[in-house]
Amino acid sequence: MLKNKLPIDPKKLLRNKRVIEEIGRHKWLESEIAGYDIGFEAAAEDWLKNHAAAWVAYHMSHPKTAGKRSK
Numbered sequence: 001m002l003k004n005k006l007p008i009d010p011k012k013l014l015r016n017k018r019v020i021e022e023i024g025r026h027k028w029l030e031s032e033i034a035g036y037d038i039g040f041e042a043a044a045e046d047w048l049k050n051h052a053a054a055w056v057a058y059h060m061s062h063p064k065t066a067g068k069r070s071k
Contacts, residue, residue, distance in 0.1 A: 023047045
């Protein structure tokens, strides 16, 4: 499956501010579903496993989203 095959090192991804923001949103959503705070580590592990490849494919391949956000 493509989900687990990241074209970039997960440690490098976790240094990206936008990735941390995405994981924060993911943590909030998954915590709401679970009914308790799942914690950043669990959210990061789940996001990297299930969503990172699609995020990288979209955000790293589109010129408008690859750099800083425009204001």
